[in-house]
Amino acid sequence: MISIIAPKSLVVSCQALSHEPLHGSYHMAVMARAAREGGAKGIRSNSPEDIRAIRAAVDLPVIGLWKRDYEGFEMYITPTLQDAIDVHEAGAHIVALDATDRPRPDGLDLKETMIQLKQRGIVIMADISTYEEGIQAAEYGADYISTTLAGYTPYSEGPLPRLELVKRLSEKLTVPVIAEGGISTPEQARIALEHGAYFVVVGSAITRPQLITAQYISAMEKSGESRKGL
Structure with a gap:
């Protein structure tokens, strides 16, 4: 497969949920333009509305998904x-979907879902949370394996980012392995590439200013607490 997104590049995840200040397709399209100006080679986007707006705003490949809540089901990434x-x-040039073994709202299993998508010529990014899920998704025909959900399923909880998982999967698979999830510094992104990531996806550390602001506030408050002990 010829990759849609260049190897060793940065993809910026431009997403804002309904309760967040930057929610809305206009804001996400502007964020995508800023990411492109910074050198991003792709955009990850949530919802058909945002995907259409971003496609109109930038000439970059788009990894599309749709975060949806279905009552009684845990998965929410393109369920x-x-x-x-x-x-x-x-x-969307690439469709990202939850590739865990959890029940799917439409009653289809992952294998059948991927078969039907491949029959339509759709390029698939499998968002996985464990090594075993990554191996399975590759066997089912995923075009990309991404560590997006590592740390976000009940059975994969732990510190992020999971760069060792990226390394294990990259050493085993011929399918491109994508590093995503909790990457918060340029140094971590560099290490992800050294661990075999085909490309790296970064979201909150770039596109959620409220979280970035909170990190500064937290660090500054700790400085104040240390002074009290002097």
Whole structure:
């Protein structure tokens, strides 16, 4: 497979949920333009509306997904076959979906979902949380394996980022392995590439200013506490 996104590049995840200050397709399109100006080679985007807006704003490949809550189900990243089709039809070059073994809202298993997507010629990024899930998704035909959900399933909880998982999967698979999830510094992104990541996806550390601000505030408050002990 010829990769849609250049190797050793940065993909910026431009997402804002409904309760966040930058929620809305206009803001995400502007964020994508800023990412492109900074040198990003791809954008990861949530929802058909945002995908369409970003496609109109920048000439970069878009990894599309759709975060949806279905009552009684844990997965929320493109949980159903129809969600994935809708993301593709909105203009996503690559469709990202939850590739864990958890039950899917439409009753299909992961293998059947991926078979139907591949029959439609859709390029798939499998968001996994464990080594075993990565191996399985590759066997089912995923075009990319991403560590997006490592640390975000009940059975994979732990500190982020999971760069050792990136390394293990990269050493085992011929499918491109993508480092995503909790990468918060340029140094971590560099190490991810050294561990075999095909490219790196960074989101909150770049595109959620409220979280970046909070990190500064937290560090400054700790400085004040240390002075009290003098």
